[in-house]
Amino acid sequence: MTDTATKTKETKEAGETKVAKDAKEAKETKESAAxxxxxxxxxxxxxxxxxxxxxxxxxxxxxxxxxxxxxxVDPPLGLLLGAGVIIARHRSPNxxxx
Numbered sequence: 001m002t003d004t005a006t007k008t009k010e011t012k013e014a015g016e017t018k019v020a021k022d023a024k025e026a027k028e029t030k031e032s033a034a035x036x037x038x039x040x041x042x043x044x045x046x047x048x049x050x051x052x053x054x055x056x057x058x059x060x061x062x063x064x065x066x067x068x069x070x071x072x073v074d075p076p077l078g079l080l081l082g083a084g085v086i087i088a089r090h091r092s093p094n095x096x097x098x
Contacts, residue, residue: 040052041053060085062076
């Protein structure tokens with residue numbers, strides 16, 4: 001093969017690889033957007049890293065329980081905070097119960 005033909009073939013393969021990569025990224029973006037809308041994923045503000053809802057919920061409740069256990073938050077206040085979070089999460093954005 002000539003040098004020009006080799007470069008043309010490599011350019012074409014690189015273009016096809018980029019198209020396939022772009023298609024994969026677009027699919028992942030659509031899937032992650034759908035997951036965010038469904039509330040199954042939280043996205044960190046700075047790094048835009050998706051985190052599963054179970055991880056975020058576990059960290060919140062664990063942190064609240066740890067703060068109460070260490071005496072950083074009084075138990076009645078911890079109960080009020082927990083109740084407020086539960087109530088807020090069980091309401092739809094338009095204010096109706098879900």
